[in-house]
Amino acid sequence: MRLSLKVEPRLETSRLLGLMIPVLSLVSALAMGAVFLHFMGVSPAKAYSTIVRASLGDAYGISETIVKAIPLTMVAIAVMLAFTMLIWNIGCEGQIFMGAIAAAAAVRYCFVDNRLVMFAIMFVLSGIAGGVWAAIAGFFRAKWNVNEIITTLMLNYVAINFFNYFIYGPWRDPTSLGFPMTPLFPDTARLTCYCGTRVHAGLILALLLPLVFWVVLRFTRWGYEIRVMGENPKAAGFAGMSYVKNVVLVMFISGAIAGVAGMCELSGLQGRLQAGFSGGYGYTAIIVAWLARLHPVGIILVSFLLGVLLVGSETLQIVMRLPVSSMLVLQGLILFFVLGGEFFRKFRIRIVTGGGHRASPEALKEGE
Amino acid sequence: MRRFGWLLVLVLGFTMCGAAYAAFPPIPAEEINPGFVYIGPIGDGGWTFMHEKGRLEMEEKYPGVKSVFVESIPESHDAARVFETMIRNGSKVIFGTTFGYMDFILEVANKYPDVIFMHCSGYKDAPNMGTYFGRMYQARYLSGLVAGKMTKNNKIGFVGAHPIPEVIRGINSFTRGVRRANPDAEVQVIWIFSWLDPAKEKEAAKALIDSGVDVLAMHADTGATPQAAEEAGVYVVGYNNDMSAYAPTKHLTAPIWDWGMVYKETIGQVIDGTWAPKHIWYGLKEGMVGLAPYGKDVPDSVKELVEEEKARIVSGEWDVFYGPVKDQSGEVRVPEGSAMTDAEMLSMNWFVEGVKGELPQ
Numbered sequence: 001m002r003l004s005l006k007v008e009p010r011l012e013t014s015r016l017l018g019l020m021i022p023v024l025s026l027v028s029a030l031a032m033g034a035v036f037l038h039f040m041g042v043s044p045a046k047a048y049s050t051i052v053r054a055s056l057g058d059a060y061g062i063s064e065t066i067v068k069a070i071p072l073t074m075v076a077i078a079v080m081l082a083f084t085m086l087i088w089n090i091g092c093e094g095q096i097f098m099g100a101i102a103a104a105a106a107v108r109y110c111f112v113d114n115r116l117v118m119f120a121i122m123f124v125l126s127g128i129a130g131g132v133w134a135a136i137a138g139f140f141r142a143k144w145n146v147n148e149i150i151t152t153l154m155l156n157y158v159a160i161n162f163f164n165y166f167i168y169g170p171w172r173d174p175t176s177l178g179f180p181m182t183p184l185f186p187d188t189a190r191l192t193c194y195c196g197t198r199v200h201a202g203l204i205l206a207l208l209l210p211l212v213f214w215v216v217l218r219f220t221r222w223g224y225e226i227r228v229m230g231e232n233p234k235a236a237g238f239a240g241m242s243y244v245k246n247v248v249l250v251m252f253i254s255g256a257i258a259g260v261a262g263m264c265e266l267s268g269l270q271g272r273l274q275a276g277f278s279g280g281y282g283y284t285a286i287i288v289a290w291l292a293r294l295h296p297v298g299i300i301l302v303s304f305l306l307g308v309l310l311v312g313s314e315t316l317q318i319v320m321r322l323p324v325s326s327m328l329v330l331q332g333l334i335l336f337f338v339l340g341g342e343f344f345r346k347f348r349i350r351i352v353t354g355g356g357h358r359a360s361p362e363a364l365k366e367g368e
Numbered sequence: 369m370r371r372f373g374w375l376l377v378l379v380l381g382f383t384m385c386g387a388a389y390a391a392f393p394p395i396p397a398e399e400i401n402p403g404f405v406y407i408g409p410i411g412d413g414g415w416t417f418m419h420e421k422g423r424l425e426m427e428e429k430y431p432g433v434k435s436v437f438v439e440s441i442p443e444s445h446d447a448a449r450v451f452e453t454m455i456r457n458g459s460k461v462i463f464g465t466t467f468g469y470m471d472f473i474l475e476v477a478n479k480y481p482d483v484i485f486m487h488c489s490g491y492k493d494a495p496n497m498g499t500y501f502g503r504m505y506q507a508r509y510l511s512g513l514v515a516g517k518m519t520k521n522n523k524i525g526f527v528g529a530h531p532i533p534e535v536i537r538g539i540n541s542f543t544r545g546v547r548r549a550n551p552d553a554e555v556q557v558i559w560i561f562s563w564l565d566p567a568k569e570k571e572a573a574k575a576l577i578d579s580g581v582d583v584l585a586m587h588a589d590t591g592a593t594p595q596a597a598e599e600a601g602v603y604v605v606g607y608n609n610d611m612s613a614y615a616p617t618k619h620l621t622a623p624i625w626d627w628g629m630v631y632k633e634t635i636g637q638v639i640d641g642t643w644a645p646k647h648i649w650y651g652l653k654e655g656m657v658g659l660a661p662y663g664k665d666v667p668d669s670v671k672e673l674v675e676e677e678k679a680r681i682v683s684g685e686w687d688v689f690y691g692p693v694k695d696q697s698g699e700v701r702v703p704e705g706s707a708m709t710d711a712e713m714l715s716m717n718w719f720v721e722g723v724k725g726e727l728p729q
Binding site for chain 1: 403409436437438439440441442443444445446449452453454456457467468491530531532533536729
């Protein structure tokens, strides 16, 4: 008798399995990580408890985890929206930068000494800047079928160079001794921070946006159209939905959200444009969106967990004196296992007993 | 920029010799737990590698002191969290090793007045925040002498990280050295707008080599430029540390740092209770900057020239930006008989004669 493994697509995934797979993936990743930590010469239990204690153990840790989760959530929503329509917006990083530039321009050229009005102006301008930046790629894609992965990615570099132009050139702070940064924003142009922590008003947007888009995608006609166009653009076209209009619109909204996220980072935390402004949120958010399987509410959860990991791993370096590369290995393991687990959601592995020689020629052909 | 010149001098003058701060009470060695925050990984083979070396030297001198470090922290608000996390885990002294941390150090310093902060290469201070840097321009000048003597076609390339005063000062002093040794040579600059991007650094180096330079110099954090130089067979002047490992046959020398000097001094003062914030800017004389060992192709006559010039600087008889200094357009910026002040050097924002390249305006 022969034993063999057969991989087959699942016709449907049960709810229980859908919940179990990410949990099991996480547990196996942590188990692998434990082996790794053991060989690094530290106690895995102590290392993991340090991560959790640092990021969730006290008010400070939780506040910093939230600070990390805010931009991740917002940008992941932007990514999710485009991805739902199978438009690959890889350009959120550039849209974040454009939003930040627009916010800085708002502070520079239309400063109003009222926090709410100032916030509204920055919000609108950064949204438009990020949105237009993304819509350019969207338009090319819809009109001439130009691959948006390439255009959005390339526009990132253009945006970063724009950013450099302003901080090295016309907006450079004259009192900065020639260092590339704009003057510090006045207080009214800073977002409110809560309870003496660095958690800023962006939190409200980060909680609101996922809910809004969950409702829109699930319960509105437009949301339905986007989903249909994502799955079958041709059918959508026959049904009278305008592909061009919707691609540009979706890209605009996606970019606008990323732009506003950039504004929140700038006005809530950084306080001025300076080199090294974004920590690569535009790219990390892609991972977040995938891990959350493009579910708006799942994105909040995943962003928060990623925040835990990022904040906790810094503390791990300090307390257990581990090098940064070991933190990257841990983070990589978790991503690898969780994304790998997706395979088992879509496919199942069956143990087939018995010899292949008894199978009919048709079955053999299918098996190939 | 020029009309703000007086303002810069004023601001600097105020920060450099302004308010005298009181000394801190002593802290026992076991309780200091100094925290080092690095912009790159300790294996970058350059900037962060040298800071880490300094940290280890400090620990060797003060075995009771147990320091911690965190690598690869970008110049963004993330840095503030790392400082604060270190303090919450017992650090009483924090070293931030890159310019971009400045505002975040100040922010956390105001929040924790009992913790001592040392910021590398910045200009802001506080009752509990000092700065440290070195007169790297002096060592760069010496390395320029070597490059000027070694070039055959008088074309020298320079890979620059960011167009900020620190790097501009470095390029200018290097070029002053080059021109002193060889009045016909020119230095072509390419900016990569990043401290730590080996791929970009290498591309820039290759572009310069393709344009025909036969000696390269660099101001960035890694060993990518020497690597490119070795592959293409052109001479190279490294930076930060002895980079001959990256270019075994083509490495001429490198202007190098001794950060351990500052780290040992600071921790010693903290233990003694004599630490007070100041702006450290040590040079060749104190030994905080110097030259790496010469490559085998550097002739003795060049080494002698370097020694002569070094003696002039160390004795205080002369310094790199003593007049006359002309800018790119040939206009005399520093007349004969006068010299640039520290404040002017720290805010330097123009190229000297002999540099080919542009500054973003």
